[in-house]
Structure formats: structure tokens, C-alpha cells
Amino acid sequence: QVQVVESGGGVVQPGRSLRLSCATSGFTFDRYAMHWVRQSPGKGLEGVATISHDGNDKYYAESVKGRFTISRDNSKDTLYLQMNTLRDEDTAVYYCAKGTGADFWGQGTLVTVSS
């Protein structure tokens, strides 16, 4: 069955960096676009970044453009999110979601930006 498992979250100071990973299994990873979506505590959902199946096309929310980088390793069935120059407002649970229509979601990993 399809599985997506996020990791790499934690507590980090403002201005520092963090790299999230999303390990997948149960589907042919290199055939699907993938997304990172975040949810601040008690708030709604925000699409952070999307990457095409082959990694050639990447899209970012304005709020993270220039600071975050989405990437993938199709040989490892893994999605990444490199987050630089983190701000307080980046505090959220970060979810990885499969496919153009986000049909499977992981449990998420919590990123807390705090001094």
C-alpha cells in the first residue's frame, strides 16, 4: 500500500536551516508530482512547493520563494524540502502529499522556529 513518511522536523532558531525528507513506498515514485503542504498550529493548509515527476519543474508559494528548495531523488523514492533563513511564521506541521491531486498524505513532521 502507499506510504509517505516525513522526517527531519524539530526546533530551530530563526535564520537557521533545516532539511525535511519524505520517504515513499507502494507506488512508482518517478511517475508522480509531489507536494509539500504546511499547517500552522490551529490554522488551515498552505501549499508550500510542488515538483514535477522528473524534477524539472518546481513551483513555490510566495511566502517561501527564494528561501525553500524542493527536490527529489527518484533512485531513492524520496522527496526533500531544504528550508533556509527560517522565520517564526514557518512554524508548522509539514506534510508530504503524492500526485497532482494530493491523493495520499503523510502524518507530517513538526517544525518549530523559535529562539
Place this chain on the structure above:
Amino acid sequence: DIVMTQTPLSSPVTLGQPASISCRSSQSLVHSDGNTYLSWLQQRPGQPPRLLIYKISDRFSGVPDRFSGSGAGTDFTLKISRVEAEDVAVYYCMQSTQFPLTFGGGTKVEIK
């Protein structure tokens, strides 16, 4: 980015009664391939979101048929024909016609 607007914010419903949620997009969600990539997600307390409906009205695998979607262009609706206790959740509309994904603000369905 496409802005998604959902109403109402909250929907108190009696068990066994219907519920309806509306979603409007700031521009047409019709893709160049002719499809309209409007989905509905359910998020129960403490859980990640789960896909219910995709391409306006197609139910995802395992979704009960009391959930239905309709609409076209920029106006869409999710209906629950008879609300059950397990339907208590926040519901989001989502567009994937353009990237990154954008979401409505959410509608909380609760039991009266």
C-alpha cells in the same frame, strides 16, 4: 496564486441531516487539458488531511457515497447527504489546476 474561498466557517448539523459546503475560486479551474482539478479533503482532529473528492465529483477509493461534489468553473459544493458522527471534521476545498496547491480556509462540521 488562485485564491479559494469557503463558506460557511462552521456548520452545526443534527445527526442524519444533510450538510453543504461551498467553495469559490478567484479564477476558472478548468485546465488546458479540459479537466477541472477541484478536490475536497477531510481532516479529522489530530489526523492528516484525507482526499474525499477529486475532479469536482469523483469519489476517492473507500469514500462513502453519502459524500458528493458538484459545480463548475469557479463555484463548487460538497454535500453530505446524512451526517454521521465520524464526519465531524474540518473540510477543505483544494485546487490543483495551477501550482502550488491552494486551499480554502476550511469548514468545521460539528454535531448540534
